[in-house]
Amino acid sequence: xxxxxxxxxxxxxxxxxxxxxxxxxxxxxxxxxxxxxxxxxxxxxxxxxxxxxxxxxxxxxxxxxxxxxxxxxxxxxxxxxxxxxxxxxxxxxxxxxxxxxxxxxxxxxxxxxxxxxxxxxxxxxxxxxxxxxxxxxxxxxxxxxxxxxxxxxxxxxxxxxxxxxxxxxxxxxxxxxxxxxxxxxxxxxxxxxxxxxxxxxxxxxxxxxxxxxxxxxxxxxxxxxxxxxxxxxxxxxxxxxxxxxxxxxxxxxxxxxxxxxxxxxxxxxxxxxxxxxxxxxxxxxxxxxxxxxxxxxxxxxxxxxxxxxxxxxxxxxxxxxxxxxxxxxxxxxxxxxxxxxxxxxxxxxxxxx
Amino acid sequence: xxxxxxxxxxxxxxxxxxxxxxxxxxxxxxxxxxxxxxxxxxxxxxxxxxxxxxxxxxxxxxxxxxxxxxxxxxxxxxxxxxxxxxxxxxxxxxxx
Numbered sequence: 001x002x003x004x005x006x007x008x009x010x011x012x013x014x015x016x017x018x019x020x021x022x023x024x025x026x027x028x029x030x031x032x033x034x035x036x037x038x039x040x041x042x043x044x045x046x047x048x049x050x051x052x053x054x055x056x057x058x059x060x061x062x063x064x065x066x067x068x069x070x071x072x073x074x075x076x077x078x079x080x081x082x083x084x085x086x087x088x089x090x091x092x093x094x095x096x097x098x099x100x101x102x103x104x105x106x107x108x109x110x111x112x113x114x115x116x117x118x119x120x121x122x123x124x125x126x127x128x129x130x131x132x133x134x135x136x137x138x139x140x141x142x143x144x145x146x147x148x149x150x151x152x153x154x155x156x157x158x159x160x161x162x163x164x165x166x167x168x169x170x171x172x173x174x175x176x177x178x179x180x181x182x183x184x185x186x187x188x189x190x191x192x193x194x195x196x197x198x199x200x201x202x203x204x205x206x207x208x209x210x211x212x213x214x215x216x217x218x219x220x221x222x223x224x225x226x227x228x229x230x231x232x233x234x235x236x237x238x239x240x241x242x243x244x245x246x247x248x249x250x251x252x253x254x255x256x257x258x259x260x261x262x263x264x265x266x267x268x269x270x271x272x273x274x275x276x277x278x279x280x281x282x283x284x285x286x287x288x289x290x291x292x293x294x295x296x297x298x299x300x301x302x303x304x305x306x307x308x309x310x311x312x313x314x315x316x317x318x319x320x321x322x323x324x325x326x327x328x329x330x331x332x333x334x335x336x337x338x339x340x341x342x343x344x345x346x347x348x349x350x351x352x353x
Numbered sequence: 354x355x356x357x358x359x360x361x362x363x364x365x366x367x368x369x370x371x372x373x374x375x376x377x378x379x380x381x382x383x384x385x386x387x388x389x390x391x392x393x394x395x396x397x398x399x400x401x402x403x404x405x406x407x408x409x410x411x412x413x414x415x416x417x418x419x420x421x422x423x424x425x426x427x428x429x430x431x432x433x434x435x436x437x438x439x440x441x442x443x444x445x446x447x448x449x
Contacts, residue, residue, distance in 0.1 A: 003393040010384060010395050017380030020373070028377045031366045032359075033400040037438055039354045041445045049356040050375070050382045054432075056442075065442040067401070069432030071385075078386035079405060079430045086425030091412070 040067055051075065274323040278315045291323045292333040296342035299349055300329045312349060389430045401434040 005013075007029060015025030036046045036054055046054040052071040058064070077084065276287050288298035302312050304324040309315055331338035354362075363374045388395055389405030396402045410426045434442075 005395045013384045014380045018376045050378045067434045071430045079390045089423040091421040
């Protein structure tokens with residue numbers, strides 16, 4: 001901008017555009033302008049189609065000649081390319097008679113020329129984008145708008161959506177220092193909210209990480225110490241590891257639950273459930289002798305398996321029975337009193353049948 | 354001198370055909386538009402100076418009808434002849 005090109009620089013650029021040598025460009029320019037000057041001196045106008053017209057005119061006096069240059073349409077449009085989108089605007093169509101009267105009072109109509117040029121700032125009613133952009137720079141509002149963008153969600157949470165449009169009013173330009181003050185207290189509140197959010201999120205993350213760590217630790221403990229009970233249970237033939245209370249529910253519980261509560265599991269003694277099968281050669285008396293040492297204790301086996309034994313003297317071979325613990329029925333296989341009681345129970349059972 | 358006469362004169366002086374001279378003229382017009390569009394000026398010794406000038410927006414008032422028109426800003430190409438050319442013209446018009 002505001003750079004002055006010499007004839008040599010112009011020749012170089014023309015030669016580059018025309019794809020010829022600089023020498024040819026220089027010769028062309030010298031010959032062209034010499035010819036035009038000579039024609040003007042001879043009193044002839046010069047018309048160059050692609051460039052424009054050079055016309056002789058009278059200047060201030062008869063002895064002061066002048067040359068008017070009128071660029072070609074294409075050249076004029078190319079020069080005015082930055083402002084090509086603007087078009088003249090007739091103000092009379094947009095102005096009401098009252099506004100026009102005010103304009104006439106403010107600006108008395110000049111008399112001498114048919115068309116007079118007036119500077120734009122004298123026209124307050126003009127509604128065009130170009131003057132408003134140039135005359136009303138608002139550098140202070142832009143940073144506020146940038147600051148207010150993150151505040152918008154907070155304002156929306158406070159159910160006051162109309163506040164966002166208030167700071168942008170142009171009437172508050174004189175109160176720009178005041179309007180900037182309310183934004184400052186909002187900024188710390190926003191920061192506190194952010195800090196709280198961050199603290200909450202970090203707390204949640206800590207809880208999740210702790211829970212995962214505890215789960216991992218219990219899994220490791222189960223892997224290290226859990227298999228003991230399993231191995232002991234598998235060593236006994238035809239036995240299962242169940243608690244004394246409920247065998248079915250305890251088997252359904254997951255292994256992790258057992259491992260996470262090792263101390264409550266210890267008082268519950270795992271009592272092996274002994275099962276046996278009645279065959280033709282192994283009736284209940286033989287099974288009782290095998291497990292308790294005395295055949296009379298079959299009455300307790302019968303008591304335990306009443307639901308599956310209809311007739312104690314006629315048990316189908318293949319019937320599987322559970323051998324109860326002696327403590328469950330309160331007898332001692334080695335105690336003679338217990339043996340007597342078993343005999344009495346056997347007699348009563350046979351009487352019934 | 355019209356465009357055709359100028360072309361024939363330049364082709365004769367430069368020893369080039371009309372196509373080459375036309376291309377040079379188009380190139381000169383393009384450079385003028387480009388440089389003056391950036392508000393630069395081009396000085397041609399002994400002839401004059403081409404200048405790009407920005408004209409601000411203005412209100413043009415017709416005193417007879419009272420109509421006002423807002424003229425948009427524009428960049429226009431101006432030419433100012435050099436003192437050499439002015440003196441030559443003056444001498445040509447007033448030889449004494």
